[in-house]
Amino acid sequence: MEIFMEYLKTFLIGGLFCLIGQLLIDFTKLTPARILVSYVVAGVIMGAIGWYEPITDFAGAGATVPLTGFGYLLSKGVKQAVMEKGLLGAFTGGLEASAGGITAAVIAGLIVALLFKRGDKTKQM
Amino acid sequence: MKLTEKEYSYLTKKISPDTKYYKTLPTAFIIGGLICCIGQAIGDLYKYLGINETDTGTLTSITLVFLSAFLTGAGIYGRIAKSAGAGTLVPITGFANAVVSPALEFKTEGYILGVGAKIFIIAGPVIVYGLAASVIYGVILYITQLF
Amino acid sequence: MSEYLNEGTIILTTEPSVYSYAAAGGKMEGDGPLGSCFDYISQESDFGESTWEKSESRLQQLAFSHALSKGGISEGELSFIFAGDLQNQCTGSAYGIRDTGIPFIGLYGACSTMAESLVLASIFVDNNAAEYCAALTSSHFCSAERQFRFPETYGGQRTPTAQWTVTGSGCAIVGKHNNPPYIKGVTIGKIVDLGIKDANNMGAAMAPAAYETIKSYLKVQKKTVNDFDLILTGDLGSVGSEILYELFRKDGVDISTVHNDCGLMIYDFEKQDVHAGGSGCGCSASVLCGHILERVKKGELKNVLFAATGALMSTTVVQQGESIPGISHAVHISCE
Numbered sequence: 254m255e256i257f258m259e260y261l262k263t264f265l266i267g268g269l270f271c272l273i274g275q276l277l278i279d280f281t282k283l284t285p286a287r288i289l290v291s292y293v294v295a296g297v298i299m300g301a302i303g304w305y306e307p308i309t310d311f312a313g314a315g316a317t318v319p320l321t322g323f324g325y326l327l328s329k330g331v332k333q334a335v336m337e338k339g340l341l342g343a344f345t346g347g348l349e350a351s352a353g354g355i356t357a358a359v360i361a362g363l364i365v366a367l368l369f370k371r372g373d374k375t376k377q378m
Numbered sequence: 379m380k381l382t383e384k385e386y387s388y389l390t391k392k393i394s395p396d397t398k399y400y401k402t403l404p405t406a407f408i409i410g411g412l413i414c415c416i417g418q419a420i421g422d423l424y425k426y427l428g429i430n431e432t433d434t435g436t437l438t439s440i441t442l443v444f445l446s447a448f449l450t451g452a453g454i455y456g457r458i459a460k461s462a463g464a465g466t467l468v469p470i471t472g473f474a475n476a477v478v479s480p481a482l483e484f485k486t487e488g489y490i491l492g493v494g495a496k497i498f499i500i501a502g503p504v505i506v507y508g509l510a511a512s513v514i515y516g517v518i519l520y521i522t523q524l525f
Numbered sequence: 526m527s528e529y530l531n532e533g534t535i536i537l538t539t540e541p542s543v544y545s546y547a548a549a550g551g552k553m554e555g556d557g558p559l560g561s562c563f564d565y566i567s568q569e570s571d572f573g574e575s576t577w578e579k580s581e582s583r584l585q586q587l588a589f590s591h592a593l594s595k596g597g598i599s600e601g602e603l604s605f606i607f608a609g610d611l612q613n614q615c616t617g618s619a620y621g622i623r624d625t626g627i628p629f630i631g632l633y634g635a636c637s638t639m640a641e642s643l644v645l646a647s648i649f650v651d652n653n654a655a656e657y658c659a660a661l662t663s664s665h666f667c668s669a670e671r672q673f674r675f676p677e678t679y680g681g682q683r684t685p686t687a688q689w690t691v692t693g694s695g696c697a698i699v700g701k702h703n704n705p706p707y708i709k710g711v712t713i714g715k716i717v718d719l720g721i722k723d724a725n726n727m728g729a730a731m732a733p734a735a736y737e738t739i740k741s742y743l744k745v746q747k748k749t750v751n752d753f754d755l756i757l758t759g760d761l762g763s764v765g766s767e768i769l770y771e772l773f774r775k776d777g778v779d780i781s782t783v784h785n786d787c788g789l790m791i792y793d794f795e796k797q798d799v800h801a802g803g804s805g806c807g808c809s810a811s812v813l814c815g816h817i818l819e820r821v822k823k824g825e826l827k828n829v830l831f832a833a834t835g836a837l838m839s840t841t842v843v844q845q846g847e848s849i850p851g852i853s854h855a856v857h858i859s860c861e
Contacts, residue, residue: 264414267410267414318471327509351508358443
């Protein structure tokens with residue numbers, strides 16, 4: 254039961270982040286690229302003022318998987334690095350904390366470019 | 379009959395159909411929620427294998443990125459995204475899709491100027507402004523700590 | 526001899542003939558309602574080539590060679606080729622016909638290019654400046670998508686007003702007055718821009734241009750909507766067509782009874798998820814050269830006003846916040 258509740262919270266909060274994104278797509282002129290940028294920046298800000306940590310405590314992956322979680326990770330990394338190294342940390346903390354995800358995306362991009370055939374959307378129709 | 383831009387904009391809005399939000403909103407919610415649950419399950423698996431909390435988070439992200447990359451290459455991610463919208467855009471899998479898809483697309487222009495140069499053509503702004511925001515936060519944090 | 530009347534309208538007194546015509550397309554176009562009208566359908570969008578740009582050139586070659594062989598005309602008999610496509614620098618056309626050795630005039634009129642090339646080919650023939658001319662245009666979904674929008678594998682959602690770029694090419698060979706279909710007159714359109722900035726609503730960007738051009742031709746030639754069996758716009762799609770009806774309705778004219786749109790004809794809206802319809806140079810080109818000209822030749826349609834429409838959009842300038850200029854050229858095609 255406890256596990257079920259945990260996953261339900263993940264589902265609801267994660268879904269909510271996506272629902273807000275869809276509302277922005279459907280009812281504003283914001284392009285997907287702008288929405289993603291807003292999400293990351295919002296994540297950094299919410300992380301900075303301490304709002305995001307309670308959400309991750311509550312919803313786990315429901316808060317860390319959406320791109321706001323990426324922003325939160327950046328802010329968390331910077332915070333820790335500034336505490337340890339002072340001003341230098343402002344420049345190193347963000348990338349250090351998010352290195353895994355970014356590097357994985359680049360490497361995955363290279364591997365896919367090497368191994369896969371180019372896509373063709375008309376095939377899906 | 380000559381219309382002004384304002385009159386024409388009104389006419390266009392009246393005739394252009396709205397998105398089927400009664401369909402897009404629940405689909406985005408459900409698919410997005412499910413992707414987060416998959417992330418949670420992957421994290422639980424790593425925790426079960428005895429990996430510490432910080433590394434679990436990073437490993438979960440990496441796993442999701444590779445999963446999304448594979449689905450992108452196979453043309454499946456795009457197919458899901460057609461109806462899922464923000465449900466596949468907002469999770470980190472959407473970020474991976476935005477990196478992998480130009481890499482694959484611009485392969486025909488070569489590995490340096492095609493794949494290498496265009497890999498961040500869509501996802502670049504996310505990293506640029508994410509980092510910029512985090513540096514601003516870091517500097518503010520540093521200054522406030524001086525007092 | 527061509528005679529200039531007014532408002533961009535020219536009457537072609539010798540009434541040049543369209544000797545032959547052919548259309549080639551991709552799988553989706555073959556699966557559509559006009560699938561059987563194509564002279565060539567490829568089940569693979571790559572047309573056996575390694576890049577999408579080459580695929581589009583190959584597609585254009587296919588339409589061109591089919592048109593020549595159907596008309597029994599050899600490449601050497603052609604005086605000029607007027608060709609265009611959606612790619613930057615008209616790459617699809619230039620590379621498609623680079624091996625022909627025929628004098629080439631490259632055109633860019635976005636999705637209006639089929640009418641633009643047909644207008645010029647007809648005027649050249651009408652004035653004895655050419656024996657035979659080819660009017661040839663194409664578009665390819667994948668080459669257009671990577672230039673104007675997103676990578677093929679990118680997960681994006683299309684808005685309901687978005688149109689689907691047709692993978693298709695059409696070629697018409699124009700020569701001296703002989704058998705129908707005849708080209709009787711043309712209107713070269715002016716640029717009309719009513720401030721639409723949404724690149725996903727091209728129908729709305731182009732509809733006012735179609736309205737102006739059709740209205741000019743009717744006015745200058747002293748004709749009414751009912752003098753035509755068909756007024757065929759290029760690719761306004763469902764949204765642009767509705768807007769066109771509304772614009773004419775404000776003048777007290779009901780155009781909907783004789784109007785159809787290539788973007789509405791080429792796909793099956795029930796089975797194919799193309800939102801507001803087809804678009805691209807290849808849309809009006811393949812519908813005209815695969816379907817309409819044949820019906821005019823057979824006498825099923827007597828008078829057709831073909832008004833292809835183009836959104837002269839640059840992704841760079843749209844990102845700078847500019848609106849999208851529309852254009853439409855009209856060709857009066859008749860069997861009488």
